[in-house]
Amino acid sequence: MPGKEISDICIYCKDSEAIASIRGRRLCRNCFIDYANSKASRGMTSYRPHKNTATYKLLLPLSLGISSSSLLHMLDRLQQRQVSASLGRAGYDVHVLIVDPSTIHPGHTDVQSNVDAVKASFPRHTFTTVPLHSIFQYDATIKDTLCDFGFVDEGFDSDKARLDAFRASLSTATARDDIDNLLLVRLIVAFAKTNSCDGIVWGDSDSRLAAKTLANVAKGRGASTTWQVCDGVSPWGIDFCFPLRELYKFELELYVQQLPELASITVPDLQSQENSSNRNLSIDGLMNQYVKTQGEKYPGVMANVVRIVNKLQPISSNKQDARCPLCSTPVERTALSGDNEASTISMCYACLRSRADILQDSSSN
16 A cells, blocks of 8 residues: 655655755655754754763753753753764763743743752752742842842842732833843853852744844943853853754744643743734833844844854953943943032943933932
């Protein structure tokens, strides 16, 4: 009996039916999954196993979104391949940090079932779940930073109340998103250092990196774009790695669709849903929406944005240089207006803009 004829055959294996066009090539499910994993594997070349070298300890911040969940699956699969290779061991161990989404965005009410699902699906890795306000526990300098930022700490009875009050003091959507992103990075970095991690692997797709680049430039954070988008040492002295930098967001969405075990893990992107209908968009939200709508039409253009940034050189600095207390970008000391004209503070231009948002809001009350 003749086999079933396939009208839309995979261009790679020539044996299975294609499910999608990926950059002009029709691929079947298995070949597409292999293609996506090869892209992530290429981004992890620094963490291959070598003789007489210790195993790297990497921190993976897991938002339970499509991108970071895909990266966890890819790193787990790559780790298994490394163990089965000639050296018989992996080049890295993964510690997964979940910053409870319900403490970041009020639309997430209960993600415990998602957390339980991810632990069951990836039992080889270490998992820790913390709330966003645990930044006061892991980062000893954050209280002083918020005071420099213009926030008045009135003796709150809990870290959650303190953080809620600070976030509420930011009166514009752009300032709130901007500072939330920085607080999240500060928490993740502090956690990584506390747990002696060698590096942080971020689940940012090419699309996300393009949106972040455009938003940073618009907000005046161009000086920090290199470490927020490129592989290398961050201002906090820990390596950042972006293994998904060659994959588009819609490719990762397709990846999750092909893997049922990821369906019970991922949570909806509530911020993206709000951005599509809310006219009061932050700069970050606006750029995310722009890349989402235009990136699928012109993915090569967005990829070029990231490639151009990757060619830039980070600002050279030494330990004596003044750094912004919030984002750690090298800065010049800037005089502050007010009663004491001689007072100065080492704060970057973008953080000064957000700081002014708190001060203006306080002066109007």
